[in-house]
Amino acid sequence: xxxxxxxxxxxxxxxxxxxxxxxxxxxxxxxxxxxxxxxxxxxxxxxxxxxxxxxxxxxxxxxxxxxxxxxxxxxxxxxxxxxxxxxxxxxxxxxxxxxxxxxxxxxxxxxxxxxxxxxxxxxxxxxxxxxxxxxxxxxxxxxxxxxxxxxxxxxxxxxxxxxxxxxxxxxxxxxxxxxxxxxxxxxxxxxxxxxxxxxxxxxxxxxxxxxxxxxxxxxxxxxxxxxxxxxxxxxxxxxxxxxxxxxxxxxxxxxxxxxxxxxxxxxxxxxxxxxxxxxxxxxxxxxxxxxxxxxxxxxxxxxxxxxxxxxxxxxxxxxxxxxxxxxxxxxxxxxxxxxxxxxxxxxxxxxxxxxxxxxxxxxxxxxxxxxxxxxxxxxxxxxxxxxxxxxxxxxxxxxxxxxxxxxxxxxxxxx
Numbered sequence: 311x312x313x314x315x316x317x318x319x320x321x322x323x324x325x326x327x328x329x330x331x332x333x334x335x336x337x338x339x340x341x342x343x344x345x346x347x348x349x350x351x352x353x354x355x356x357x358x359x360x361x362x363x364x365x366x367x368x369x370x371x372x373x374x375x376x377x378x379x380x381x382x383x384x385x386x387x388x389x390x391x392x393x394x395x396x397x398x399x400x401x402x403x404x405x406x407x408x409x410x411x412x413x414x415x416x417x418x419x420x421x422x423x424x425x426x427x428x429x430x431x432x433x434x435x436x437x438x439x440x441x442x443x444x445x446x447x448x449x450x451x452x453x454x455x456x457x458x459x460x461x462x463x464x465x466x467x468x469x470x471x472x473x474x475x476x477x478x479x480x481x482x483x484x485x486x487x488x489x490x491x492x493x494x495x496x497x498x499x500x501x502x503x504x505x506x507x508x509x510x511x512x513x514x515x516x517x518x519x520x521x522x523x524x525x526x527x528x529x530x531x532x533x534x535x536x537x538x539x540x541x542x543x544x545x546x547x548x549x550x551x552x553x554x555x556x557x558x559x560x561x562x563x564x565x566x567x568x569x570x571x572x573x574x575x576x577x578x579x580x581x582x583x584x585x586x587x588x589x590x591x592x593x594x595x596x597x598x599x600x601x602x603x604x605x606x607x608x609x610x611x612x613x614x615x616x617x618x619x620x621x622x623x624x625x626x627x628x629x630x631x632x633x634x635x636x637x638x639x640x641x642x643x644x645x646x647x648x649x650x651x652x653x654x655x656x657x658x659x660x661x662x663x664x665x666x667x668x669x670x671x672x673x674x675x676x677x678x679x680x681x682x683x684x685x686x687x688x689x690x691x692x693x694x695x696x697x698x699x700x701x702x703x704x705x706x707x708x709x710x711x712x713x714x715x716x717x718x719x720x721x722x723x724x725x
Contacts (some may be wrong), residue, residue: 340614343403346456346513349507350398353453357413358393360446367442371433374440374480379427379487383443386420394453407457414450414465417443419476421472432483441482446474448500455507461641462504468498472682593625596632600669603636604658607643617662625664634701635667636693642671642718650675650716653658665724674715680708694718 361368361384368380390413398407420443433440447469455462474492477487572585604611639658644657654675661668698704703723710716 325585340514342511342514342516346403347398349456349510349660350394350409350453353449353456354394356446356449357387357394360444360449364442364445364507367439367445368543370438370479371440371442374429374431374433375424375427376429379423382423383420386416386444387443390416401505402464410450410453410457413453414469417447417450417469418472421469421476424476425479428480428485432479433481436481438481439477441473441476444477445722447473447496448503450644451500452503452507453553455504456511459508461513462507464631466497466500466504467493470500542571593627593667596627596667597660597662598640599632599636600660603640604643607640608647611643611646611658613639614657614659615662616659618664625662627722628701629706630701631667634697634704635669635720635722638697638706638718638720639669639671641694642720645716645718646671646673646675648677654715665720668694668719668721670720671718672715676711677712677714679712680710694720 368384372380390409393412394409397409421441424441424443425658439445448466450469451462451466454465470493474489474496475485477492478489597613604613606654632640643656643658646654650656654673656671656675658669658671694708695706698706698720702721702725705721707719707721709719710714
């Protein structure tokens with residue numbers, strides 16, 4: 311029986327494909343983006359679900375307003391919810407900010423239209439709800455909390471104020487002294503859910519920072535280990551072969567075997583790669599070189615890897631390709647340090663595929679006008695574009711706008 315229980319415990323649960331698609335995200339994306347993406351899906355379902363569970367209240371309060379308000383208010387709730395869910399399947403999270411503001415704007419518009427649609431008569435029973443949208447006045451705040459904590463709190467204050475005013479007018483025909491208490495209650499009740507969102511966002515950010523530190527430490531350790539191994543190999547050759555050959559030299563005609571031993575030692579030394587010699591190898595080796603080069607430039611930088619479903623140990627790139635991509639990436643990262651500004655964030659993302667190697671170095675810094683770059687700016691012309699142009703299948707593109715950051719795209723496709 312115990313064996314049976316253990317086997318059941320160790321068996322992974324195979325969720326349906328649709329469930330994995332809805333609640334899981336690309337494993338290569340940052341954890342913070344994953345939290346925001348899944349959170350947007352849940353909240354989008356909330357915007358759609360609230361009208362369904364509030365249908366009784368909507369019908370009961372319909373006599374207080376013009377006939378057009380209930381369907382318009384439902385549309386202003388369901389519409390942004392659908393947009394949130396659909397957009398959450400797009401790459402990145404650049405869509406989240408505009409859509410979060412859209413959900414808040416839709417909510418405020420729905421409540422504002424209630425004042426226009428209200429016919430001026432209060433409910434016969436003040437204990438009922440006069441305005442169904444008050445039930446989710448904190449939902450737009452939770453969406454905004456995914457991107458900006460302070461904006462989420464501001465939106466909750468504004469939404470609670472206008473929603474409770476409309477509720478009191480519909481229930482009593484006027485605003486009474488209980489308004490402040492009801493707003494505080496809205497804050498307390500919604501604050502629990504806002505705290506959950508805030509903790510999830512901070513956890514995702516902490517996981518990203520931890521992973522970045524781990525990658526950086528691993529890259530530094532790998533680079534140090536590789537240098538130590540190579541140095542030990544050189545020391546062994548010098549001690550066992552070179553010095554031994556020199557100590558065996560005696561006056562007179564050299565021994566033929568000693569000459570052969572000396573030639574063998576020199577040939578082995580010649581086979582030791584110099585620090586500037588390109589090292590061909592698997593995609594795994596290329597990734598290690600990129601991460602080591604990024605860590606050498608600054609501890610701020612790390613390289614995120616997106617990979618096709620292929621064993622990276624089976625993909626081999628030409629040495630000159632790996633050299634060109636690593637050196638162009640390094641120049642792009644140095645440019646971020648020099649020109650993007652002290653507060654700029656930067657992401658370096660490499661895509662590994664059997665027949666291609668591509669990378670994007672993106673920052674949200676000060677940016678510049680590429681058309682105004684002087685011919686003497688060798689960093690872009692020579693170190694990035696020129697370096698990729700010299701290898702078959704290679705190309706590089708730099709796009710930027712003042713105040714909008716810079717993107718350096720580095721691509722090689724196997725001829």
